[in-house]
Amino acid sequence: MKMNPFDYTMPLTRIVSGPESLNRLPTEVQALGVTRLLLVHGQRVAGTQLLASVRDRLGPRIVGTYAEVIPHSSVDLVTRGAELARSLRIDGFVSVGGGSSSDTAKGINILLAEGGALPEHASTFVPPDKFYPKELSRPKLPLIALPTTCSGAEITPGLGIRNEQGVKLLFWDVKLASRLVVLGPECLAETPLPIIMTTAMNGLAHCIEGLYSRQRNPISDALALQGIRLFNTALPRLADRHDDPEALAMLQAASALGGMVISNARVGIHHAICHCLGARLNVSHGVANAVMLPYAMRFNLDVAAPRLALAAEAMGVAGNEQAAAEKAVEAVFALQARIGVPQRLRDAGVDRTALQQIARDTMQDRGLYFNPKPVAHAEVVLRLLEEAW
């Protein structure tokens, strides 16, 4: 194995899991020293028992609620949230929901700390290979997250917010990662199975893309391989028995692992495309991920075979290197079918005429910077999209 020098950052995230974790919320929050929390969530969790339990346990520590989160969030939504947060003089956030809820809280957190308008804090990517991360230096407020999907977004220092032009702006600051993540069984108990399945494919994609990313390292490799094992074990079990508690707990751990992987190794062309499908066509991030993953793996196969062979081993389908890598791709196609997630972009409501625009959009996404295979022309992305359509 070739060893390259690497940097590795561990965010200050504490994860608590298990049946007692929700009961531990008051003491855990007390330890963080926060007393004026803004509760951030969207419509889907509005009437849930989970939300009621969080309110119940945090009581007067919650000084306001911002319940307007929509998928992919928006610059306007974050800007209005920041006005509310300022007026309430909050000292922390609690997000209940999927990646869009924690990303909205992180976006508000950026505005409170850095001021100005949200878009000016976004990282920029100039194709084919110039990436300009935006350094956000000011201290950030603590975020407490109760994730109801398997994206692992709350673990990461990154976030994506859609702008008015249908482009996903991407931000990064290690101080934005949640300080506390609660993974109680209640968190997934009220989430519809298709959302669990598709967002878990997003989590699996984090592990697989992290494994072949140009910024991978021995630590992220270890996290990714255990994540792949857990996703690959839990998902078929859940397809057979929708409330299998152990499989759900495995998915929560796997999602956290995926979040840790991309916190350092980052993501590639697969995520670049999924960001654009979401921001431009409103395809949910989980569904986009569920469809595109094996196609993106096949796209990178010729340069990333040794890496995909590791994924194959973690999925229990080993062989010689090239054969194993191909088997990893086939295993993800088989997993799609086994757990009943969409397998083609046409099944995700994507119109074929939109693919050219998505290919052009993808050329502007920083995921191409981390992808193992250089992508110089939108034509290449278009061919990949056509395959998946």
Ligand SMILES: [Fe+2]
């Ligand atoms: Fe993702």
